[in-house]
Amino acid sequence: MTKLMEVTDRTFDAQVFKPDIPVLVSFRASWCAPCRDAEELLADLARTYAGRLKVVWVDVDQNSQTTFRHRVRRVPTLVLFANGQEVARWEGAVTREALAAALVPHLRLE
Numbered sequence: 001m002t003k004l005m006e007v008t009d010r011t012f013d014a015q016v017f018k019p020d021i022p023v024l025v026s027f028r029a030s031w032c033a034p035c036r037d038a039e040e041l042l043a044d045l046a047r048t049y050a051g052r053l054k055v056v057w058v059d060v061d062q063n064s065q066t067t068f069r070h071r072v073r074r075v076p077t078l079v080l081f082a083n084g085q086e087v088a089r090w091e092g093a094v095t096r097e098a099l100a101a102a103l104v105p106h107l108r109l110e
Contacts, residue, residue, distance in 0.1 A: 004056060008062070012058065016056065024078060025057070025080075027057075028059065028060065029059065029061050038076055038093070041099070077091050
């Protein structure tokens, strides 16, 4: 399985706002079962869209500044950033189909 990059309060801006491809951020917690369930889906998306989408995660318990700044109220929360701006958000469980439908318009064609 593809290992996703963890970002922190210190590294969030550089890892999420600087890339020239969209970034999908998974806000999660170690105690959250649905967050663990989503790991395989997110790793699969990272593999499928490699080079066109970056997928990272934030531990909400360890990174309260970033969690607060991005108004994360529950886990899991997924936020898609493109060109440094939030363009989509999902709270709770989400299907691969729903994610892919929202992601594709923001991805560069190969």
